[in-house]
Amino acid sequence: MNGPSRALLKDKRSLAEITAQFQALLKRYAATRSLAKVKLLHGHTITADMLHSSLGSAEDVRPYMVVSYSRCGEVRYARKLFDELPQPGVVVYNHMMRICVDRGEYFGVLKMFVELLQLGYCAPDKYTFPLVFKACSELSSVELGRVIHGQTLMSKFGSGTIVQNSLLAMYMNCGQKEEARKVFDAMKEKSVVSWNTMINGYFKNGCAQTALVFFNQMVDFGVEIDGATAVSVLPACASLKKLNVGRRVHAAVEKKVLGNNIVVRNALVDMYVKCGSMEEAKSVFDGIVEKDVVSWTSMINGYILSGDVRKALVLCKAMQIEGIRPNSVTIASLLSACASLKYLNDGRCLHGWVMRQKLDSEVVVETSLIDMYAKCNCVEVSFGVFARTSRKRAAPWSAMLSGYNYNGLAAEAVGLFKQMLMEGVKPYEVTFNSLLPAYATLADLQLAMNLHCYLMKSGFLSTIEIATSLIDIYSKCGNLEFAHKVFNAIPEEIKDIFSWSVIIGSYGVHGHGKTAVSLFSQMVQSGIKANEITFTSVLHACSHSGLVDEGLNLFKLMLKDQKTNPGDDHYTCIVDLLGRAGRLNEAYDLMIRMPFRPSHAVWGALLGACVIHGNVELGEIAAKWLFELEPENTGNFVLLAKLYSALGRWEDAENVRHLMNDVGIRKEPAHSLIEVRKM
């Protein structure tokens, strides 16, 4: 026997002295992560306990044991000792919570926190709160986070920079950027971490622009950037394609020597790739001495984005020669490239490789395989892959749904969705992106009502995009009443330009022009500015219902508006509107004064109107242009022939029909055979 135990046996010193020695030793061992020594000491404490039956000293030492074990990563012992402690203090609690965080047991953190609050003899401290906020953040529990935020404000830790930083991260990760902003603005001392958290948080919440604003402010304030700043701001530059800002960050990285960090280098490669500068991406990539799988994957993705899938595949080989194995992300990236280019063979090769590498059970890989086969129009193979997945996660189901949708199999998509629900898989928002169009295609009222019911119960209907799709589905089913009910149920303040456009369009398509126009003015009154899409919907509605004056007024409104420029669609609507009303010359005058050359659609609208009203003069002009703009469209010949026949000009009609048959064979420009009198 040696060390402290022997000291205890001899009992030359007081218990307090020995306890202090134990504590000091344990602290040192914890700092140096010396697990073996901690274990030895643990043994000594047990011996000491037995010999002296003086638990007093051991009670002072055991909390230190817990801390040391947890620092050394020996979770089992730490847990056991912790459970045996009669009165664990806040420090021990903090260490146990840290263990939970490291193991991803966030609910355990919350349980311990509540326990700690109920103890009565001690309270959470500045080390406790960051751990608890981390747990709230990972569990996406803002409600709880807010409560604990309130608690920090009541305590003296609410003004601590580190506590506030973890609070920022919690709000940002829960999607509450406004609340994060309030905390940030109120912070007395902002550290570089605070700025980084804001930049990164805004980017993650879809506000890349604001992320850059914060970055610029940070630089203006003279805050020294670090590696995490670079890693947070570069993706924002990438998504906004701000090559110049990216280059400035790169320069700062070089100046501050942050580039030893491979994470920073990889972020730079990705930024250059996304900004389309492959030369710069390659030069950063070449400069990385020890490239990891992320460096390679970013570069591979770069070649894919620049359209060189062959080179991407070559690089994938090169990386393996260098001894780096592609991971599921690399594969997912390559497979998505094969999908969009319909490279079925390369996709199959990758599939085989993935199976041999045993990467085929990763969800991302499964999902991209399903997507790749579907995009290559091999739905059966796609389903085969899908059937072999564990089917517990929503992603493969979503991929399969979008696969069915892509291949025009709407009924299958709806059937699969039902099965998904029966198997208890919870969809997420993007699942509906591919599912809802299928319902619109089927246009089955009973199915739509079932869906409506589900969306209400599951709460997804409160998502504006999904509610908007449902309006469209009801409209496609011909049920404007339900469509309008769904529209009315959307709270006024979240109705956006898209939901208004869809309801206006729905009334327009079903010939209720007046309602469409009145909805349009309601929208403007509610403070939403019309855009090109809404104008298309409302003008379409006018032309469908023959509301000439209303249509012309709206069109004038559009011309006056600086923000909305009439495009081809709008001219098509107006020409159609005037044409149907028999005001053909007005329509033609408008076309001549158009700021750009009328497309086939505009000419088509004019020709259609000429047929209705028997106007050969303008009809021939329109036909001449149409034959030039879309020589393959035989419909235009049919229309012109119809125009001639209606006026009893049988011979001309017959000629046009011959012409139509010839075009397919001779590819001779048809318009040369038609005499154009005026143009």
Add this chain to the structure above:
DNA sequence: ATTGGGGTCT
């Protein structure tokens, strides 16, 4: 003893 951080797909 604490806080923030890279590439893909859904």
